[in-house]
Amino acid sequence: MKILLHGLNYAPEEIGIGKYSGEMVAALAEAGHEVVVVTTPPYYPQWAILPEFSGLAYRKERQVASGEQREPDTSTDTRDSSLATRGSVEVIRCPLWVPAKVSGLKRVVHLASFGLSSIPVVLWKALRFRPDVVMTVEPAAMCMPTTWIASRLCGAKCWLHVQDFEIDAAFELGILKQPLLKRLVLAAEAFLMRRFDRVSSISPNMLMKLVQKGVDEDRVVPFPNWVDCDAMQPLVWPGEAFGEPQxxxxxxxxxxxxxxxxxxxxxxxxxxxxxxxxxxxxxxxxxxxxxxxxxxxxxxxxxxxxxxxxxxxxxxxxxxxxxxxxxxxxxxxxxxxxxxxxxxxxxxxxxxxxxxxxxxxxxxxxxxxxxxxxxxxxxxxxxxxxxxxxxxxxxxxxxxxxxxxxxxxxxxxxxxxxxxxxxxxxxxxxxxxxxxxxxxxxxxxxxxxxxxxxxxxxxxxxxxxxxxxxxxxxxxxxxxxxxxxxxxxxxxxxxxxxxxxxxxxxxxxxxxxxxxxxxxxxxxxxxxx
Known part of the structure; x- marks a missing residue:
């Protein structure tokens, strides 16, 4: 299967959405699937682009079945974006503006910078790569229109995965405050969500919210976050009591x-x-x-x-x-x-x-x-x-x-x-x-x-x-x-x-x-x- 992923955060970010997207792509590649990722240079959670990356230029990375083959412009001392062993992964990093001080307006401009810089790459890859599924992750909701259009250009299925309801959260937490803007943006978000072939999220309550936004329940799919219970495990219990749990x-x-x-x-x-x-x-x-x-x-x-x-x-x-x-x-x-x-x-x-x-x-x-x-x-x-x-x-x-x-x-x-x-x-x-x-x-x-x-x-x-x-x-x-x-x-x-x-x-x-x-x-x- 061919998958085109369009998302703001990706490996080598080690926490949050970047971690999960990186592990998901690695698992897809290890299962033999071909994946193209259109993303940003790593910047989260420090809100600063890592020194070996640039927010001003496009950059391509590639890893194939042999493990460590990369494009000539990819640094060999940077940890690659996939652990693929059987499939292949191509990563294209697009220009991104990262504010030194984050505010509501600056956050919107930050998201828009990737939303705009990624448009030509996503559309071009949809036509050349011919994916079976085009997928995006919210945040950022600004990727949704491009992802949907790309899927229609190449006849692929489109999949939206919601990690955060970022727009609802921005208004609930007071990051954005204008009531009219809230109604307009939420209406646009719901309109776009209803056009995706699959919409997934990470918990039952968030799945319910998708249905409340008008997404057909037949298209709603649970896709919870996970943990590697071998990598993350108790090394010693907190305290000296080692009896069985009551x-x-x-x-x-x-x-x-x-x-x-x-x-x-x-x-x-x-x-x-x-x-x-x-x-x-x-x-x-x-x-x-x-x-x-x-x-x-x-x-x-x-x-x-x-x-x-x-x-x-x-x-x-x-x-x-x-x-x-x-x-x-x-x-x-x-x-x-x-x-x-x-x-x-x-x-x-x-x-x-x-x-x-x-x-x-x-x-x-x-x-x-x-x-x-x-x-x-x-x-x-x-x-x-x-x-x-x-x-x-x-x-x-x-x-x-x-x-x-x-x-x-x-x-x-x-x-x-x-x-x-x-x-x-x-x-x-x-x-x-x-x-x-x-x-x-x-x-x-x-x-x-x-x-x-x-x-x-x-x-x-x-x-x-x-x-x-x-x-x-x-x-x-x-x-x-x-x-x-x-x-x-x-x-x-x-x-x-x-x-x-x-x-x-x-x-x-x-x-x-x-x-x-x-x-x-x-x-x-x-x-x-």
């Missing part, structure tokens, strides 16, 4: 977890697909938590807690310590502290971690306020890892707080180690965003076996997923957010029970292999219609 923290399937109105308004067939009840949605883990050699029962060697590239290579890295103590005799808590030392996170603390984009939608001011409110608790330490449009504002707010530590974005091969430094994962969210965006970072939080403190209204998808695997509080409620963190800090047994339930849910319902396998089946079905 009944109150047991994992039920996604259909039982999604008690929101989506279950009442979507058809039974679509809900069955969205809930992961089909056999393709189940992992091969057979209910195991997938700890393997590096889980809680594997002893306390620090080598078992580090990324797969090995302890010697990490120790030789400039950013990691050159000497690591022998940890054979350490308790699980001491082993975790040894792991934290690699990131200069204080030992002996209960660590509440946020790792992800630092932007307007995230509501990270709640973490700052929680740190203020719990500042007299010497056990508790906050870590915020990431960058983004709001980083400078956040850094200034955190500066007077001794219990808050800021870390830069970590490369993927260290990310699992970082996530395992946490006792508690934090998922703040501003009011109005919980069913317009489904944070991709939640999958990694669950897979690494840590309880989550999340901000979400009852009945939203975030609340449904986190319930029983963490604590859910109302958005923008700083007092409740701080109280939930304090409660988990004080109750190690509760942390471990919720952590095990979180891991089990990830293994059962967020398997990368199963979700991408089902997606390819859906692609084939769309092409054959």
């Amino acid at each position: 009944a109150d923290a047991s994992t039920s399937d996604w259909q039982d977890a999604t008690t929101s109105t989506a279950a009442q308004e979507l058809s039974p067939a679509l809900m069955e697909r969205a809930s992961g009840r089909s056999s393709a949605g189940q992992s091969d883990a057979g209910g195991e938590t997938g700890l393997g050699q590096s889980g809680a029962g594997s002893g306390n060697r620090l080598a078992s807690l580090l990324p797969a590239r090995g302890i010697d290579e990490i120790a030789a890295s400039a950013a990691w310590p050159s000497e690591l103590e022998d940890t054979d005799s350490l308790s699980p808590r001491e082993a975790m502290d040894a792991l934290r030392a690699l990131f200069e996170i204080p030992a002996g603390k209960c660590v509440a971690l946020y790792a992800g984009n630092i932007g307007a939608k995230q509501g990270l001011e709640l973490i700052v306020e929680a740190a203020r409110r719990t500042g007299d608790d010497p056990r508790l330490h906050y870590v915020i890892c990431g960058t983004g449009a709001s980083f400078e504002t956040l850094a200034q707010a955190c500066d007077p707080l001794p219990n808050v530590q800021l870390l830069p974005v970590q490369p993927f091969d260290r990310f699992n180690a970082l996530m395992n430094c946490a006792d508690i994962h934090l998922l703040p969210q501003r009011a109005g965003a919980a069913d317009l965006v489904m944070p991709s970072k939640l999958t990694g939080m669950l897979a690494t076996g840590r309880p989550v403190v999340a901000c979400a209204s009852p009945g939203t998808q975030i609340a449904d997923v986190v319930e029983g695997r963490g604590i859910v509080v109302m958005p923008d409620d700083a007092e409740a957010f701080a109280d939930a963190i304090a409660r988990l800090t004080a109750d190690e047994g509760l942390r471990v029970r919720l952590a095990k339930a979180a891991r089990q849910y990830a293994v059962d319902f967020l398997s990368q292999e199963a979700i991408l396998k089902q997606f390819m089946l859906d692609l084939g079905e769309a092409r054959s219609e």
Whole structure:
């Protein structure tokens, strides 16, 4: 099959939509499909184009079955955009304007710059490549018209995948405010959505919103975000209690977890697909938590807690310590502290971690306020890892707080180690965003076996997923957010029970292999219609 992907974010971006699009394309290529990607130079989440790329010129990259063949103008020291081994991937990066300071108007111009620069490439590739499916990912909605026109030019099926309802979110969060503009833009978005042959999204509530926007339910397809449960896994449980999870923290399937109105308004067939009840949605883990050699029962060697590239290579890295103590005799808590030392996170603390984009939608001011409110608790330490449009504002707010530590974005091969430094994962969210965006970072939080403190209204998808695997509080409620963190800090047994339930849910319902396998089946079905 031939697939043309038109999207704003792509590998080597390691978080968010770029990560998922890159992994999707890699899986398609490994399955033998031919893929052309029209995208931008990598810029997210730091909102700055990487030094080896340019926002002013077009650039082509290519990888074929032999693995490392590239066009002459492609740098050999840049990590390629695919891990393809059998199919082929061609990546064309288009000019993009990235603002130094992000505002509502500048964000629109930023999106428009790619929307315009990519038009000739997408249309030309549609005519020359003759894809079977032309696909785009929202954000950015500005890609939708070009994607639809390209599919009609070459007689292909057109597929829209909605990661965020970016337009709804922009108005709900006050990034854009004009009521007339809101009506016009939302009407145009809904008009375009109804013209796609397939429209997918990542959660039942978001699928319901597509139907509410007028998309024919027969064209709506679930395509949830996934996690590699081997790459992201608990290396040691948060605490020293390693008993089995209690009944109150047991994992039920996604259909039982999604008690929101989506279950009442979507058809039974679509809900069955969205809930992961089909056999393709189940992992091969057979209910195991997938700890393997590096889980809680594997002893306390620090080598078992580090990324797969090995302890010697990490120790030789400039950013990691050159000497690591022998940890054979350490308790699980001491082993975790040894792991934290690699990131200069204080030992002996209960660590509440946020790792992800630092932007307007995230509501990270709640973490700052929680740190203020719990500042007299010497056990508790906050870590915020990431960058983004709001980083400078956040850094200034955190500066007077001794219990808050800021870390830069970590490369993927260290990310699992970082996530395992946490006792508690934090998922703040501003009011109005919980069913317009489904944070991709939640999958990694669950897979690494840590309880989550999340901000979400009852009945939203975030609340449904986190319930029983963490604590859910109302958005923008700083007092409740701080109280939930304090409660988990004080109750190690509760942390471990919720952590095990979180891991089990990830293994059962967020398997990368199963979700991408089902997606390819859906692609084939769309092409054959």
